[in-house]
Amino acid sequence: MRYAIVIEKAENNYSAYVPDLPGCVATGDTFQEVESEIRGAIAFHLDGLREDGIAVPQPSSVVEYLEVAA
Numbered sequence: 001m002r003y004a005i006v007i008e009k010a011e012n013n014y015s016a017y018v019p020d021l022p023g024c025v026a027t028g029d030t031f032q033e034v035e036s037e038i039r040g041a042i043a044f045h046l047d048g049l050r051e052d053g054i055a056v057p058q059p060s061s062v063v064e065y066l067e068v069a070a
Contacts, residue, residue: 004061005038007031019061021045 007016010027014034018024024045028034049056 001056001059003042003059004063005035007034007038016041018042018045020057020059 003018003020005016005018007014013027013029014031015027016025016034016038018038018041021042024038024041026034026037026041028037046056
């Protein structure tokens, strides 16, 4: 499966979340670290859903960038 993730730069670190998996979040000191952490968080989240007998949501979020005049 291919889930969209959102990575945001905070003041002192990075944070990430998965729109299709509410509650699936991660933080890291660098972009590379948060990317690695969110991969692990997704795997952990999906394992937890399966263990609880909850259907794994299919990815449905769409990511797009828009050009706007500054």
